[in-house]
Amino acid sequence: MKPTAPHAVRWLMSAAPFALTAALTATILVAAPATAAPQTPAACQDAPCPFTDATLPPETRAHDLIGRMTLDEKAQQLGHIAPAIPRLNVPEYNWWNEGLHGVARAGIATVFPQAIGMAASWDPDLMHTVGTTVSTEFRAKYAERVHANGGTDFYRGLTVWSPNINIFRDPRWGRGQETYGEDPFLTGRMGVAYITGLQGDDPAHPRVIATAKHFAVHSGPEEGRHQQDMKPSAHDLEDTYLPAFRAAVTEGQVQSVMCAYNALYDVPACASTELMQEHLRDDWGFKGYVVSDCGAAANIYRQDSLHYTKTAPEAVAIAFKAGMDLICGDYRNNMTTEPDNIVAAVKSGLLSQDVVDRALERLFEARYRLGLMDPISASPYASITPTDYNTPEHRATALKIAQESIVLLKNDNKLLPFNDAVKTIAVIGPNADSYDTLVGNYYGRPTAPVTVLDGLRARFPNAKIIYAEGTGLIGQAQPPVPDDALCLDAKCTKQGLKAEWFTTHEPSGTPASTHTVANATASWSAVDKDSSARFTGYIKAPQDGEYSFRYASENGYRIWIGDKLIVDEWGVGDAPSIASGKITLKAGTIYPIRVEAFQRDATGNQRLVWSTPANNGDDAVAAAKQADAVVFVGGLSARIEGEEMKVEAAGFAGGDRTSLDLPAPQQKLLERVSVTGKPVVLVLMNGSALGINWAKANVPAIVEAWYPGGDGGTAVAGALAGDFSPAGRLPVTFYQSADQLPAFTDYSMTGRTYRYFKDDVLYPFGYGLSYTTFDYSDAALSAPAIKAGDAVTAQVKITNGGGRDSDEVVQLYVKKPGDSANPVLAGFQRVHLKAGESRTVSLALDARALSQVDDKGNRHVLPGRYDISLGGGQPAYAKTVSLPLTITGQIEVAP
Missing domain, CATH: 3.40.50.1700 (Glycoside hydrolase family 3 C-terminal domain)
Structure with missing residues (x-):
């Protein structure tokens, strides 16, 4: 049985679903998609309840439903694994779904380039198409595994925790690959395009709900990310760290935001009224819900993290009051949904039920808009079938943006x-x-x-x-261990390894199945089982010297040679490991070998690899x-x-x-x-x-x-x-x-x-060569002088002067009077030109694009001369044409 809420996250995050061999797969049953509609709750059989009436607004339905819940039921709905409420026919729902560059961790899907690669396309239109395609695949995955009562599994829902629009401020950050780069404007354009693609053009019935993360300032280092208290200047916060989030909310109309692990100005991000109330809701008009990064709510009180409060009830109280609406728990720091702490916070007076209800209303309004509380047949996306993923058309889009990147x-x-x-x-x-x-x-x-x-x-x-x-x-180099080096017996008369499969996280007890395999090979896929494997046998060294061993796995593994544990990477992080273990072996000697592995997510084939003394290049x-x-x-x-x-x-x-x-x-x-x-x-x-x-x-x-x-x-x-x-x-x-x-x-x-950055670089931001050449000419502004607050349009003629058809990325940079960040990207457009073809490109500049931020974090358009550069890169590194613009007067631009 699945454990109840306080342990549900630990259980699910330690789950290792897989389908191993045909023989093992036959022992594991996967539920087929269910189409049955929820039944009418007993309380609503005599007189219809508003929450069951699909013709009413989500706000009305959510308010009515929440009013019928007990405090315990409410508390359990505030975690990312929201259990069913059978008496009200509320289906279970798992809010955790990943879609950074395609549907993640849900088995087969179209895999687009990593986010940083898609950013290199500088093509928001294609990015929007990618988002639409990914949302279709999320709908397909949901339809494939939706339960009879409308509930969903891990990574099979419609609330997508993407995009990551943090600024890649330092190339040393390992998660920078998830972002759209170092520039706030480019990040905003690509982020808005992906969000609007994911959510679709009907806010009342989003295809999925996107989540802009991690709010805010989060950008490494990974080590210590649960303890970091970030204190950027007021200028840098407004100038660099917030603009992409503002664009996601005000332009992209993103319906969810994720608060970050770190603290900002001594206050945990998931407890910050400055972030979640002042900026997000007051300044930008955000109407959606805020989810914590996984474990971030625990960081508020954990002694080895931010330790902002002493107890968990105090932490959840301050977070919900500040504007967080949903807790994502994390097995790595023992933080689950902790509904008992929410109940304790309410009963002790730390947290009012009104605040709890406010969070729940935001969450259930989202579920109603997505159609998660109604029969799937009633959804405007009911025509998306369980097979509408990884289609040839979707893969063609992935190939196109890979080419453009x-x-x-x-x-x-x-x-x-x-x-x-x-x-x-x-x-x-x-x-x-x-x-x-x-x-x-x-x-x-x-x-x-x-x-x-x-x-x-x-x-x-x-x-x-x-x-x-x-x-x-x-x-x-670590190629697979060859079959003839692995043996079932100590004399190496039979090739292979003994493979034992377990439906538990640790390979212990009675195995579910036992087989012989050639090379510790396992093929894992999505099945609702906690799974692991153990491979035992012998290995014969071909030569004297030092060897290294690794299990090419997606999650944890251990390897023993003889009685020596040479690598223990059972794994605590999200990412697969590359950890290897070294040992000196003698040629012709036969050694006992044991490999153990577990799996959490749906991935492909895995095997034992090694390096030998002969792997020298x-x-x-x-x-x-x-x-x-x-x-x-x-x-x-x-x-x-x-x-x-x-x-x-x-x-x-x-x-x-x-x-x-x-x-x-x-x-x-x-x-x-x-x-x-x-x-x-x-x-x-x-x-x-x-x-x-x-x-x-x-x-x-x-x-x-x-x-x-x-x-x-x-x-x-x-x-x-x-x-x-x-x-x-x-x-x-x-x-x-x-x-x-x-x-x-x-x-x-x-x-x-x-x-x-003022030093010499290897290759500059915005740089890229071509197999052809481009010329820029006939540049002009719609007006050579404007008043502060007015908009202006720049245009330029671009000609493909080479012998090949090609795309070109026209980039517009603005140099502002007295601004320390000069020049800055303020517009761009990717265009396709045949050999010899010319086209005029127009790019508009509004007050925000022409503004700059002062030391107090206030944004103004100031009077003076502005230099507008148009070309294939930054003016210091590419051929550009420049235009002077004069602005008179001064205005303040809203945050």
Whole structure:
């Protein structure tokens, strides 16, 4: 049985649903979609109750329903796992659903590029289409698993905890990959586009509800994120940290906001009236609900966190009074919904039932608008079927934005696109055939993921493709342990391992099923079971030396060689691990081996991998010598940058980075390959900026591909072949070194991002090359002088002067009199031009775009001369045309 509320989060978050082999799958039953409608509650059979009347407004229905609940029932509805109330026919609902770049953690789905990659497209229109597509897949997943009473499972609901619109203020932050980059304006445009795509154009019946997170200032470090008290200046708060949230509310009409783990000015974000009342509701008119980040409510009182209050009842009371409406619990810090604490807060007078009811009304109004309280057949989205996900049309959209996200950083001697002389291609590097670097973090499962190696083989069928991994991300290459090295018996007369499957988190007791497998292989998928596996047998070392072992898993694992536990990564964080264990083995010796693993989320195949003394990169150098060109695919992975991670390697800490350099094993191999004299294309797959100084000086072509989604390999191969001209632009600055930056824990914007950084950069924000050239001319303003508060339009003629069709991103920057952030992005538009084609682009500037923030955090339009620059990048780094604008008078702009 499922435990009741205080333990429900711990139970669900430790769940490890999977389908392992055909034999095991047959023992696990998955409920089919239910179509039965809720029955009329007993209390409403004699006279209709308003809450059952679908013709009434959500506000009326929610108010009536809440008035019929007991205090205990109310308290249990304030956690992300809201249990059913059978007497009122209220279905259970799990508010926790992830949709950062596609439906996540719900099995098969279309996987779009990671958010930072989509930001590199600089294409809000396509981003809106992505949001619409993702919302359709959420509706499909909901329809696929909705219960008979309308209830939902984990990750199968319609309240989506995305987008992450925090500012990527420092490239060392591991979760920066989830954002739209370092600029508040670009972040706002992409965030609004995704939100409006997700929610649709009918606020009364949203397709899903989006959640803008994490409000506010949250942007690393990951280590200590539950203890951080951030104190940016009033200027930086208004100028950098709040604008994207304001846009999400006032323009995107986002219906949910997530409060952050950290404190702001000594007050936990989830207890801050400044954030949730003054800014969110008073200044911006927000009408939706606020959910805590998972565990953030616990941070308010936990002694090892913010410890703002002494007790949990005090914490929930202050949070709900400040404007938080829903608690997400977190198994990692023992914080569940804690309905008993809510009841205790009310009974002790710390929290009024009126405040509880206010939160509940916001929550149930949202559930009514989504149609979660009515038969699915009554929904305007009833035509979305349980199979409307991962469709060819959806994958085509994912491929399109993957293509648009690719940034060409360098192309000496026009090495790219490859010409007919390239007959043999060596494909080298840790990310060349990597599933992990396609999907980033917070992802679904593509049915047919296309790695870069796959893409190149498909795109160049007549070329000879030689593949050699050469190196791992942060150590030696780790291929799967070959079948002939694993044995069932101590004399190695039979290959394989004994596999035992358990429906418990720990592999103990009587197994549900026992089989023989070749390589500790498991295929996990979404089933409502808590699951784990144990593999036992023997391993025979092929040579003397040091070996490393890892279980290529999506969650926790342990590995023993002999009686020695060499790696224990049972896992406490959200992200998969890359932790390895080392041991010295002797050639020909047979050692006992045991591998244990568990699984929480729906993901793909898993296996035992190793590095041997022979994995030294020589194979990659040999491959390069045979080739006409080398494609070196390196960078990072969500296995080494991400959310609260354990990474034991130089340059990494807790999911963040301490160095911007390409990891040392990759850098060493890249240099060895380059010495062969063969032309090298460096393809970077990463979620944050890299200080690739050596590569910029020595590698002829560099392509930034980010984490490009399920069909990312097709997009990369197409770019190298010239099927399209890359036109992505950097949404972040590529610095030369982390040494150029202030301390990571310093939240001042001085010396950060293109707006305040004054030193030399490797590649600037907004940068990107093309296979063609563009010319800008005939620039003009709708008026050369305006009064403060008036709007003005800038226009420019752009011509594709090269021989290839291509997109171009027209960027508008404004330099304001006396502003320390000069110049700043204030407009952009992605346009497609055929070879030789010209087009005039117009971009409007309103008072907010022309305003600047003073030291007290007030926003004004000031008199003076403004310089408007239009071109393919920042005026200091690209050919631009400039226009002077004079503003007379002065006005204050509303916060």
